[in-house]
Amino acid sequence: MRFRFTVLQAALAGFAVLAPSALAHSAQAQTPATPTRVVGSVAAVGSGTLTVKPDKGAPITITVGDDARILETQPGAKTLAGATHIQLSGISVGDRVLAAVNPSAGGAPAATMIICMKQSAIAQRRQAEEAAWRAGVGGLVKTVDPSTGTISIASGHTTITIHTTPSTTFRRYSADSIKFADTTPSTIAAIHPGDQLRARGQHAPGATELTADAVVSGTFRNISATVLSIDPAANTVTVRDLANKKPVVIHVNADSQLHKLPRPMAERLAAYFKHPAKGKGKFMPRQAAATTPGTSGNPNAGDNLTHMLARTPTLQLSDLHKGDAVMIVATQGTPGSATAVALVAGVEPILTASPSATQSVFSASWNVGGGGQEAAAAGTP
Numbered sequence: 491m492r493f494r495f496t497v498l499q500a501a502l503a504g505f506a507v508l509a510p511s512a513l514a515h516s517a518q519a520q521t522p523a524t525p526t527r528v529v530g531s532v533a534a535v536g537s538g539t540l541t542v543k544p545d546k547g548a549p550i551t552i553t554v555g556d557d558a559r560i561l562e563t564q565p566g567a568k569t570l571a572g573a574t575h576i577q578l579s580g581i582s583v584g585d586r587v588l589a590a591v592n593p594s595a596g597g598a599p600a601a602t603m604i605i606c607m608k609q610s611a612i613a614q615r616r617q618a619e620e621a622a623w624r625a626g627v628g629g630l631v632k633t634v635d636p637s638t639g640t641i642s643i644a645s646g647h648t649t650i651t652i653h654t655t656p657s658t659t660f661r662r663y664s665a666d667s668i669k670f671a672d673t674t675p676s677t678i679a680a681i682h683p684g685d686q687l688r689a690r691g692q693h694a695p696g697a698t699e700l701t702a703d704a705v706v707s708g709t710f711r712n713i714s715a716t717v718l719s720i721d722p723a724a725n726t727v728t729v730r731d732l733a734n735k736k737p738v739v740i741h742v743n744a745d746s747q748l749h750k751l752p753r754p755m756a757e758r759l760a761a762y763f764k765h766p767a768k769g770k771g772k773f774m775p776r777q778a779a780a781t782t783p784g785t786s787g788n789p790n791a792g793d794n795l796t797h798m799l800a801r802t803p804t805l806q807l808s809d810l811h812k813g814d815a816v817m818i819v820a821t822q823g824t825p826g827s828a829t830a831v832a833l834v835a836g837v838e839p840i841l842t843a844s845p846s847a848t849q850s851v852f853s854a855s856w857n858v859g860g861g862g863q864e865a866a867a868a869g870t871p
Contacts, residue, residue, distance in 0.1 A: 528542050528588070530544035531587075532587055538554055553601065554578050558603065559575075589604045627650050630645075632649065641687065648698060652699075654701075654702050654705065658705060659675075661673040662706070669745060681707045686709075689705045711820045712819055714841055716732065718730055725741060725807065726741050738828060739828075748805040750802060752803070753839075760844070764844055814835050817833070818833045818834075
């Protein structure tokens with residue numbers, strides 16, 4: 491799985507919590523005007539000015555007077571209790587800031603308060619979050635019991651039991667997006683059999699049970715298909731779904747993962763899916779784990795398989811040809827259109843051996859679940 495973290499969920503989640511009260515306090519203490527919020531990355535620091543590039547929209551230059559309160563806090567902070575006072579010179583290009591600003595008649599808006607998170611601290615938090623999600627488990631949901639907080643998932647041919655607690659956080663993917671940034675707070679009741687899920691938490695090496703501190707889930711489509719036509723200009727490929735024989739337009743974007751299996755790997759995986767009991771340990775998961783850093787001791791065969799697939803050559807739409815067999819994980823979309831989470835070509839041997847192998851191959855959810863460069867933005871105000 492390629493984890494695409496900017497991890498501003500962890501890095502800026504505190505902003506979403508602390509900003510309203512902090513900004514209200516600033517407004518009451520310093521000016522009767524109601525401040526607006528500017529959240530984004532620092533593009534430039536001048537003498538008494540700060541230029542911020544919001545997550546959406548054009549850069550904004552803010553006047554920073556001597557009376558502005560400037561605080562530095564750590565990613566993941568829930569309050570300003572541990573924040574430290576800094577000078578404007580302590581803010582650098584690339585840092586993330588939340589600024590309370592008062593509109594100015596004819597001039598640049600003036601900051602009353604600036605909360606800063608250093609770029610280096612966010613990067614460290616991102617690495618820690620990536621490692622935590624990688625140490626977790628992913629797969630396809632088999633059963634859900636909200637009364638006990640227990641979820642079982644299938645990862646490859648392994649069943650993993652996930653225990654949740656009142657402190658476990660749940661997030662849910664939207665029907666038309668594969669970005670973690672677009673996930674929303676959810677509950678265990680929203681999880682259903684067949685969903686793709688990833689859980690982060692404590693478990694012993696080699697164990698098939700995990701106590702989760704965070705769970706992300708979503709309903710995605712697993713499609714085994716043959717290519718009908720390719721339109722690189724439109725970033726689409728039209729395929730015939732082998733299950734219902736109907737065409738589906740698959741949209742590809744910057745977050746979609748496109749790979750092609752080398753023939754020997756496809757044949758090895760075909761043997762595994764055709765005879766899982768015989769192939770276990772010979773084809774998966776040991777072979778994948780042995781060639782993939784950081785996966786030793788992970789019982790999650792689907793994860794190992796996903797890591798192995800991630801090492802395969804990337805694919806361009808123009809590399810596809812009519813008649814090619816492909817396996818796809820996509821958003822729900824509509825019956826005739828969806829966006830690719832992952833598309834893998836070179837899978838003819840696998841589909842010949844097991845037409846239903848798509849779910850097993852993608853049971854750990856590639857770009858889905860706990861990861862993504864947009865992950866941290868889920869908590870951004």
